[in-house]
Amino acid sequence: LILGLRYMSDVDVALDTRTGGVRVGVRRLTFTGRLCIVLRPVLQQFPVLGGVNIFFPVLPHIALEFTGLAALGHFPGVEQMIKNTVDDWLKNSLVLPNSKSIFLSQEGATDPIEC
Numbered sequence: 771l772i773l774g775l776r777y778m779s780d781v782d783v784a785l786d787t788r789t790g791g792v793r794v795g796v797r798r799l800t801f802t803g804r805l806c807i808v809l810r811p812v813l814q815q816f817p818v819l820g821g822v823n824i825f826f827p828v829l830p831h832i833a834l835e836f837t838g839l840a841a842l843g844h845f846p847g848v849e850q851m852i853k854n855t856v857d858d859w860l861k862n863s864l865v866l867p868n869s870k871s872i873f874l875s876q877e878g879a880t881d882p883i884e885c
Contacts, residue, residue, distance in 0.1 A: 771809070775830070777801040784838065794835040803830020817874045828832035832856055 784795035
């Protein structure tokens with residue numbers, strides 16, 4: 771399965787840093803990309819699928835709008851540093867050649883790349 775994802779949300783997440791009322795947060799999150807889901811192997815008995823493997827073939831686009839002290843992220847250099855950190859985390863976890871495998875059956879357990 772190949773899913774085109776476009777997620778736009780007013781998440782409004784705020785964290786209190788417990789340092790004199792300073793708050794940081796994210797007001798808006800936008801996520802656009804293509805997610806691949808591989809369902810295999812097919813089994814002859816329940817649970818029917820031996821595993822699920824998920825990955826992005828290319829890095830998805832993520833945009834964050836900050837609030838509070840985190841709004842400092844809009845200063846030159848800081849916003850790019852935050853974006854690079856999020857992108858690096860995603861690249862190292864779910865963008866090919868990396869993927870996430872979930873095994874649904876011991877019988878169907880295979881190499882994650884084959885899953």
